[in-house]
Amino acid sequence: MAVDTAVIGTEFEPVDITVDAARLRFFAKAIGETNPVYTDVEAAKAAGHKDLPVPPTFLFSIELDSPDPFAWLSDLGVDLRFVLHGEQAFTYHSIAYPGDTLTAKSTIADVYSKKGGALEFFVKDTAVTRADGSAVADLKSVLVVRNPGVGK
Structure with missing residues (x-):
């Protein structure tokens, strides 16, 4: 071609x-992310976030929903x-x-x-x-x- x-x-x-928070936790687990900021709301808030932040590479998966x-x-x-x-x-x-x-x-x-x-x-x-x-x-x-x- x-x-x-x-x-x-x-x-x-x-x-x-x-x-969705559950999807973020699942994604973090799937990629082997061990930082609790991506799975525990209290850890995320302690790090200055308002909630669980989207893991950095998660955005790549959006189009996979099509x-x-x-x-x-x-x-x-x-x-x-x-x-x-x-x-x-x-x-x-x-x-x-x-x-x-x-x-x-x-x-x-x-x-x-x-x-x-x-x-x-x-x-x-x-x-x-x-x-x-x-x-x-x-x-x-x-x-x-x-x-x-x-x-x-």
Whole structure:
């Protein structure tokens, strides 16, 4: 498959979630987070928070709530068996807490290939905001697609 740069600028339907304390605790446990600030409200308050703060990488999971979070890749003809997670970056603007309704709005920011097309890269930028429009974070993810038939 050849990278089609025409997809740059493609925007996805926003994904909304309302942050739930039980989900934050589950996420913290799933990633092996041991800091009680992410699981115990009293520890969070003692650290200066009003409630459990959203763990740093939790925001990446918002889009996984959509019915088929990787449909956009399939729609582009990408064989999901050859997709690798290449990079993830977060720029935080504020802390989210239980009760906050968050919206993740993503755009394909770039596509490019390396090694003669053997590796293709999709860069996706995501803005996470609260219901009032205030910024929570900007996320950047890079997915790598390995094309096993290229370069052999």
